[in-house]
Amino acid sequence: MSNWADETLIALDNVVDNVQNIFTPTLRLGVTGLSRAGKTVFITSLIHQLIEGNNLPLFKPLANGRVIGIKLAPSPNQGIPRFAYEEHLAALTGNDRHWPTSTRQISELRLTVKYQSATWMGNITGPQEVHIDIVDYPGEWLLDLPLINKSYAQWSMQAFENASEPARRDIARGWKTLANAVKPSAEFDEADAQKLSSAFKAYLSDCREDTHALSALPPGRFLMPGDLEGSPALSFAPLPPQSGAKPNTSFYATMEKRYEAYKHLVVRPFFRDHFARIDRQIVLVDTLSALNAGPAAVKDLQSAIAEILSCFRAGSNNIFSALFSTRIDKILFASTKADHLHHTSHNQLEMILNHLVANAAKDAQFKGAATSSLALSSVRATREGQVEHEGEMLETIIGTPQTGESLSDKTYDGKKEIALFPGELPDKPESVFDPDASHIGQLKFLRFRPPATQTDTNGHLKLPHIRLDRAIQFLIGDKLQ
Numbered sequence: 001m002s003n004w005a006d007e008t009l010i011a012l013d014n015v016v017d018n019v020q021n022i023f024t025p026t027l028r029l030g031v032t033g034l035s036r037a038g039k040t041v042f043i044t045s046l047i048h049q050l051i052e053g054n055n056l057p058l059f060k061p062l063a064n065g066r067v068i069g070i071k072l073a074p075s076p077n078q079g080i081p082r083f084a085y086e087e088h089l090a091a092l093t094g095n096d097r098h099w100p101t102s103t104r105q106i107s108e109l110r111l112t113v114k115y116q117s118a119t120w121m122g123n124i125t126g127p128q129e130v131h132i133d134i135v136d137y138p139g140e141w142l143l144d145l146p147l148i149n150k151s152y153a154q155w156s157m158q159a160f161e162n163a164s165e166p167a168r169r170d171i172a173r174g175w176k177t178l179a180n181a182v183k184p185s186a187e188f189d190e191a192d193a194q195k196l197s198s199a200f201k202a203y204l205s206d207c208r209e210d211t212h213a214l215s216a217l218p219p220g221r222f223l224m225p226g227d228l229e230g231s232p233a234l235s236f237a238p239l240p241p242q243s244g245a246k247p248n249t250s251f252y253a254t255m256e257k258r259y260e261a262y263k264h265l266v267v268r269p270f271f272r273d274h275f276a277r278i279d280r281q282i283v284l285v286d287t288l289s290a291l292n293a294g295p296a297a298v299k300d301l302q303s304a305i306a307e308i309l310s311c312f313r314a315g316s317n318n319i320f321s322a323l324f325s326t327r328i329d330k331i332l333f334a335s336t337k338a339d340h341l342h343h344t345s346h347n348q349l350e351m352i353l354n355h356l357v358a359n360a361a362k363d364a365q366f367k368g369a370a371t372s373s374l375a376l377s378s379v380r381a382t383r384e385g386q387v388e389h390e391g392e393m394l395e396t397i398i399g400t401p402q403t404g405e406s407l408s409d410k411t412y413d414g415k416k417e418i419a420l421f422p423g424e425l426p427d428k429p430e431s432v433f434d435p436d437a438s439h440i441g442q443l444k445f446l447r448f449r450p451p452a453t454q455t456d457t458n459g460h461l462k463l464p465h466i467r468l469d470r471a472i473q474f475l476i477g478d479k480l481q
């Protein structure tokens with residue numbers, strides 16, 4: 001994945017980090033997932049829950065009373081945008097409560113935890129501190145990392161192969177017609193290049209729409225450009241295989257150069273400067289949207305997870321790697337938005353997620369990293385209830401659908417609460433790939449508004465969630481021993 005120059009820079013950075021760690025240890029926690037997987041809501045809730053500490057019964061250091069305080073701290077990295085925590089929390093909890101703006105690029109935020117260690121040494125030395133640097137970045141950017149080892153011809157071939165799959169064939173038609181009309185050995189023309197690249201981006205973006213919900217769509221910056229919005233580095237597209245001569249100024253050669261520049265200027269620096277320095281990782285997965293869109297979307301999600309996981313430098317840290325080359329020693333896969341289902345379906349959701357990540361997780365475990373999967377809701381927007389339907393009691397969820405959400409012939413106004421029977425997930429996780437399975441087309445998921453504001457007995461804001469405390473315990477609990 002990386003060359004020796006990158007490795008040297010990574011090692012130097014790690015040595016600097018380690019010297020700083022002697023004073024206050026730092027844990028860099030990566031939060032990723034594809035667009036709308038729930039990263040922004042997860043991080044906002046995570047920070048709020050940790051600072052308030054009033055709703056995390058399964059986070060042991062807090063439950064055991066050893067956490068003295070957790071507060072926001074200035075970010076050590078001046079060159080990276082700060083995660084807009086206050087703005088996002090205000091969106092979720094303000095009068096017209098709405099979901100915050102989603103992740104568009106990398107951002108960071110530092111929390112400092114002061115705690116009393118449980119070890120005998122800790123009792124002698126007194127309270128200790130640890131920094132937790134939360135790094136939020138689009139999962140789409142990870143789908144770019146495998147490109148480092150692929151030539152333009154290989155990437156192009158794969159893009160055309162993907163586009164011929166049944167789920168993508170129709171959506172790809174416009175772009176493929178343009179691509180097949182290009183004469184690769186002809187002199188390069190900027191207007192044609194822009195047209196082709198825009199058509200390719202439009203195809204990727206259509207694939208991502210709710211009805212298709214496809215996931216494996218590199219290059220990641222085409223859908224999630226971050227600070228490269230409108231940049232010429234993003235104006236290329238794949239071309240069909242070419243055998244004959246391709247002069248230096250030809251269409252094909254210019255596209256190839258742009259692809260190589262993208263790898264060099266965009267992909268490699270992201271890997272080196274951010275990704276290679278992460279200690280622990282949570283991968284958020286919107287399993288329900290893929291299930292809703294059908295087996296092709298689930299299959300695509302599975303490939304995207306495998307691609308994402310193949311990029312992780314996973315493994316347990318030995319003395320050498322701890323000094324020079326950080327490895328990710330824990331990975332948590334979390335299926336988000338579990339509040340769209342009744343709790344009696346959460347186990348099935350977890351089993352489906354386990355099934356989707358099985359190979360990727362096995363590989364990480366083989367390298368020595370600990371992995372776990374769970375179904376969670378960062379901010380729980382629904383309650384549970386029961387309704388009688390044709391003599392049968394159905395387990396429902398109750399919440400306020402967002403303005404404009406619709407089901408059957410009803411469109412909701414964002415004010416009225418409803419009880420919804422979301423349907424049942426299949427008992428056998430492998431049936432999510434079966435186009436004839438009974439759950440297909442039976443599931444009903446609506447976007448709900450965030451919950452009405454709740455407070456604890458001290459009048460402090462309390463955000464409801466599902467299993468966020470278990471996620472936090474897995475990710476950082478052992479660092480507060």
Ligand code: GDP
Nearest residue numbers: 035036037038039040041099102103377378379
């Ligand atoms: P990002 O693109 O990964 O940053 O995704 P966001 O965190 O912005 O989440 C995308 C959308 O998913 C939000 O606007 C919400 O509609 C929904 N969402 C995220 N987390 C939850 C959750 O815990 N419960 C519910 N009901 N919806 C959620």
